[in-house]
Amino acid sequence: MNNTRVLLAKRPEGLPSPDCFILHESRAPSLAPGTVRCKTDFLSIDPYMRSVIGGNHMGQTVEVGGVIPGEAVATIIESDNSDWPVGLQVRCKTGWQSISDHQTAELSRIPQGLTQPSLALSILGMPGLTAFAGLTSLAKVGAGDTILIPAAIGGVGAMAGQLCRLAGAKTIGISSGPDKCKIATHKLGYTHCIDRLHGDIAEQLQAVAPEGIDVYFDLVGDPILTIAAQQLALNGRVILCGLIQDYNGQIKTMGPPPGLWIGKRATVMGLVVYDFEHQREAFERGYTPLVEQGLIQGNESIYQGLAQAPQAFCDMMNGAALGKVIIAV
Template structure:
């Protein structure tokens, strides 16, 4: 009898999650009831916000020991009791860390043929890309000639943000975790420079690479890097707060930047929650398809094969070892 493989949270991690915090469970195969659709997971997106779900601090939900890990997937319809969906269709849904999932029709979104490969619905043409575009284009309004600083620049969101800003004529400075990643940022993402956070003094390099100050800082990490960037803001600089990668694995929160400094800089600080822009997802996709076709936008995917390997891939993501958007091919 066929079963449904699931990854559950075995124990709450202290610090960076390890594979030992998760376990593989064989559950009964779910069945589609009236007005429901049974889907088989093809690709699973792994994202830093999942660590915040485990800590009980994320608006999208909480995961406690014994729960199946939550997550967005690209899935294939296996059986449908909804007239608008047919077996074989590829859909995007919150399938979670499991091989099969059941949904009502309203929770499924068809992955269009022009999204190719289908995993792009989870990366450059999915929530990752939408986050980058919403933060830099719609919220910060990045303009040509501005100095834009993006930490975690070779990650899923950061890499798309860098390319979108460069395509608009901005001067992009990235921050990454190795010399190899910094070379990739300059050679492939269009950044004018990149700071190796492990071997260089970030604040000193801000002074060298951004002599007139930082016009836009896309905060994906929080912590000391955010405070350093705020000290180097240009007058009327904009800060978009989006992620807390430097703090997700901590039980407490580090202090934020000095409000007096932000006042003196006449800075605009705004928070970004990508779900607010979900209704504009198609607008974003159609805006970016030409950039993909022209080679001005691309996504490096850090692909792991096998659901059983998702915990190890998540550990690499949360310890900064990933290179690109982390996807599991189930």
């Protein structure tokens, strides 16, 4: 059985380019006892991978020549464990390849009743859980709050904006270009969306939130982090979650000086989604029906075929993708 894999050809410097990756065909070995073999259906492409392939993301790395890691929805095609039968669709860390073998402990079921399986990687997957953990457990967003979400239509942002809207908050997104801003306001229901490519971000923010912002969910680092901090309302909350600009290695976010946090009486919280695995089941159970009923919209940018994964990754990292990036393998 042939396995198509995407390997790291070289570590990127700055914005990644497709030539950092190379497609490779190999033969899959025979299946080890007790394990299962999966065929990748949908592969999730996420910003944190930029630091993994750069050499370090919270201890996780990949060497040049190694398979790029990643999570996917996959179908079991061979099984040596009757609890995980052939034909079952699961979520697992396949990496960027068409075939992967797993211990059953590495598999999880996708949410019950989900019509569109790829959503288990986006709105109902790790990005959705990230938004849920940050806004529900940490920031405790509620009616009356004004919240700012950069990368508004991305994997985390799309769920974050909709969770806040459902909570009764005024939601302000930041995105790049009129098409993406229109997705934010028309599809995802943001109250406003600031186009970071047209006009001064700070001035636009001041115009739509003159009373300041109560919650800022940082996914990008500076310069937007510092702008948001300057326009934070007194007693504002800030979730620090991602640093996409830093992942590209173009800047080193220092954030605002502590004196600004003091003046704002801010509460600043670091979020790592891996800490919230215990909330995943409740999250999926609560939100799958809302997604199925169309009360929460998925927003995926689906690329066809594993060969497109490098380009899809690069589009995401330079802001060209129109939603959570998924590869239909």
